[in-house]
Amino acid sequence: SLRKLFDIRGGAFLPRDLHISSGVFASALLLVATFTALCLCFPQTTRAALAMVTDVPTETRPQARPKPAAGTPVAGLGTIMKAAEIAIPGGVIREIRLPEGYGNVQVRMWLDGDFRSLGNNVATVDRASGDVVATDLYATKPASLRFIQAMAGLHYGEWGGLLYRTLYGVAGVVAALLFATGVLIWWLPKRRAAKRPVSVRVEAGVSQAA
Numbered sequence: 001s002l003r004k005l006f007d008i009r010g011g012a013f014l015p016r017d018l019h020i021s022s023g024v025f026a027s028a029l030l031l032v033a034t035f036t037a038l039c040l041c042f043p044q045t046t047r048a049a050l051a052m053v054t055d056v057p058t059e060t061r062p063q064a065r066p067k068p069a070a071g072t073p074v075a076g077l078g079t080i081m082k083a084a085e086i087a088i089p090g091g092v093i094r095e096i097r098l099p100e101g102y103g104n105v106q107v108r109m110w111l112d113g114d115f116r117s118l119g120n121n122v123a124t125v126d127r128a129s130g131d132v133v134a135t136d137l138y139a140t141k142p143a144s145l146r147f148i149q150a151m152a153g154l155h156y157g158e159w160g161g162l163l164y165r166t167l168y169g170v171a172g173v174v175a176a177l178l179f180a181t182g183v184l185i186w187w188l189p190k191r192r193a194a195k196r197p198v199s200v201r202v203e204a205g206v207s208q209a210a
Helices: 002-006 011-041 043-051 077-087 143-155 161-195 198-209
Strands: 092-097 104-110 121-126 132-136
Touching: 011 043, 011 143, 011 161, 043 143, 077 092, 077 104, 077 121, 077 132
Parallel strands: none
Antiparallel strands: 092 104, 104 121, 121 132
């Protein structure tokens, strides 16, 4: 049964039981890390696979407005934050991404029900005027886009709080434990065989040959 995979016995069974139990525990989280990494590395492939079973709307970023004349004052950070908070009521600002040179400012905000602790809602604000040119709300997204956004949250440990991040980190360390217990599983039988009397090993060899 599945419960037996986590039974830890002592003595000669300890290395093998530790190897199996830790491997089962780590494999689940490491599979999540691997799968989400593939989705993040190959977003177009992920979208194409999802499109085979459900509708995946195309997402486009709003274009920046024409660059104002030199010397034109730009909106301050406080103005940009205030505009984002008005556009997404109740949102908590978690991240502000400023453009390189001139462009739109992205304000990432967290709302109740968001999958990522960083927030799944984005207010795009014009750098010059401080006007909100677009909002991207997690609550209005279809299931396919929510699934895609969940990949980053799972991969970077932004979901599940401290417990998930702790287990995620432990799963990575378990790889070293699997190497150590694997070596013991291979080495201990050889060590025990080397300690047997020569006559016993010869007799065993003769019986096996017969």
